[in-house]
Amino acid sequence: MTAVETSVHWTTVCPLGRLLPERGVAALVGDVQVAIFRLHDGSVRAVGNVDPFSGAAVISRGIVGDRGGVPTVASPVYKQVFGLLDGRCLDDADVSLPTYPVRIRYGHLDVGLPW
């Protein structure tokens, strides 16, 4: 973990309570748009908010679910599904969303962006 901790810059975005289970929120970290999801098991995942297929910043508004047990989000525009663990598009192997590390401290959620 230390390796990760030194290479990213953490920003606190909101209290954990702002995240509804299986629903996303968008956060603006510097000029990067991040989509953050709280999964059914309580874990939190962060990926890029810009949908690569439409160019619109809407991934945080997609429906959360799973495909074969892998947690996913479906883009609300043209419905492509992305894995929330690695950001990969499950409908087009050439496309993926960036992923960002998250951590929870003092009841708040931090998102890590590369320096």
Next chain:
Amino acid sequence: MRELVVIGNGMVGHRLVQALCDRDSTGAWHVTVLGEEARPAYDRVALSSYVDGVSAEDLTLPGLAVDLHLGDPAVAIDRDARRVTTEGGRVLPYDALVLATGSVPFVPPVPGRDLPGCFVYRTLDDLDAIKAAAADAVARPGPGRRSAVVVGGGLLGLEAARALRSLGLSPQVVEIAPRLMPVQVDEGGGALLRRLVESPSGSHAGLAVRCGVSVEGIVRDRDRLVATLSDGVELDADVVVFSAGIRPADALARAAGLVTGERGGVFVDDRCRTSDEHVWAIGEVAALQGRTYGLVAPGYAMAEVVADRLLGGRATMTPAELDMSTRLKMLGVDVASFGDAQATTPGALEVVVNDPVAGTYAKLVISDDARTLLGGVLVGDASRYAALRPLVGSPLPADPVALIAPGGVELGADALPDSAQICSCNAVTKGAIGQAIADGADTVPALKACTRAGTSCGSCVPLLKKLLIDSGVQVSTALCEHFGQSRAELFEIVAGTGIRTFSELVSRFGRGRGCDICKPAVASILASQGAGHVHDGEQAALQDTNDHFLANLQRNGTYSVVPRLAGGEVTPEGLIVIGEVARDFGLYTKITGGQRIDMFGARVEQLPAIWRRLVDAGFESGHAYGKSLRTVKSCVGTTWCRYGVQDSVGLAVALELRYRGLRAPHKLKSGVSGCARECAEARSKDFGIIATEEGWNLYVGGNGGFTPRHAELLASDLDTETLVRYLDRYLMFYVRTADRLQRTAPWIESLEGGLDHLRAVVVEDSLGIGADLEAAMEAHVGSYADEWRGVLEDEEKLSRFVSFVNAPDTPDPLVRTREERGQPVPVALGMPGVGA
């Protein structure tokens, strides 16, 4: 390391370098690329989107790690010394040379073609110049719209005309041939195409077209140009754009003594090798076995072949890769041509179905023995393109007329041979898909993942579905991977068990955590059974983005706002409020096809303030976003119309208020007409009512959309009370038993016994559930509450309407607008890349 020099940094040259870099794991080649244009390679196919606000950066292709010299064209090739010289004086030795110089626009030799104000349409620099000239013209004072002349009515000319229109000019298209798009379509198709692009209505272009004439000369007249046509007509123009065809950029190769094709282009064999074994040519400059190809897909295929050859492979071009089939959805007009569209094969027969009323034209070209499909043209409705194109070269599966007649045979995928290309974007054959199915791919997403079929334009997806069904893969009624039940079965489970959360339903009757298919379906089932506000508790996480923000998502991530205008009625005060809201929030405003007003471009964080104003003025949600009742259109009926026989507006308003908020498997639309003239188009609705002297006729199962259907008569001369009783039963029966996203017409068709069975259930109560259905509807009517008011009165729900959780009022920086006809419209976001 050997030296590779690539002349030309366009789409195909770029693809070659990309393919080579990807595969050259041992670093066999050092690559130098020469580009005449000063900018890095970009997506020329999407060039026109540049006028819609897509930036040059968005169009730029991914950068490559090679020696790239931009703005420094090659000026000579010394084949004996194997050296290329550039304009800037570079001398580059090569072991292999690739020519990828593309084409240059052909400008017919008319006097005046070099005057300022005359342009070609090929590069970003051309578009910059055109944009500047158009802006100057538009800014010049004087009455009337500024105009443009486009020389050439082919694919590119029409695209250029559309772009000029976006820039605020009125374009006239001048085509020397007797029809538009002479290369792709035939005479009959061209005539219809012309009618469609000239029609000023709707999404169509409203262009002015002149065929069968040429431009004879251009002169300057004060600050404008005048183009004289061969029939003597003079056209004023601020801008003239030549798009009269392209010529291969083969001058350099000619000077170097390479063999060229009869009609231009550098002659290459099926390995893309020129007459010199060290020189290759690809893309539009290459004349493959003597023929040039003006589309990007064949060029990409050539790039792949040369990349393979340079690394010692044995790839060759195959005929399938030279598919010149095109389908374009441009100017809102559907046009497709495939195979031997011009019937040039000796003895070829043509079968034409021309329906000028419906605005469709279809032609099949078949072999002289009427057995084999050779090609075809579709204008106005190209929905059969996906099924027909793969059949080229194969035996006809049915009577040719039936294949293109409206309502004719639907092509089964079984008619196709294994070699037929199902997905032309990604060159996937039926055989390859069959193999993938045999290897266990049993859903469309699985097929997409393992074959790439269906991942680009998507037009082949219906065929993928058919192939799955035909191959005997059990296409079950299961909703999705999380529920083995159908929607109707889940409805019964929820009704019988009283389950009120998705979590409980999925853990007891399904598996996993759901998806974008089952979650909204379950949300709809819960809503139909009185589960309260759609954002209450866990339900909030089930809604798709429209139901989550109670507004319709638009392409740029903003939303549209539609207040209910029951029956299409609106008071002057109401109109003023809508106008003020739209003005104050900067929303684009438009009358919808459903007799109401839509305000577009609202950002998430603006929605509550917008709705506060609307709700205060007495408006409520119009549910334009929901799979629920949309509108009940009306005509003025007895109140105003001389012919009306009943109060159609009164009934429409009453029905809209009765069924508002009813969540259903798909959207529901209705209309009420005051007499048989049917001005409310009631028979194109899920339930339509037409007044008679005696009362009302009730029609069911109509829709517009992709497959229009007229509603059919369910019962006639009903009094209002009976009408409402029948409607309650009909709608609730639909809500309970239809499949997800199944509108009423396909639902009625799927009922065993069809319309007769429905009539028995609704009119004769043959299942004995009439009272039950009526009670369920009564419960819905009694519990209706405006969803937007529900949000505005609940701080917790309101708190979700923020752009960013850590910057709640900061607008999405990607949302930008420009002005069109006096209103704000979105600047297009980055375009998805072109499929290989």
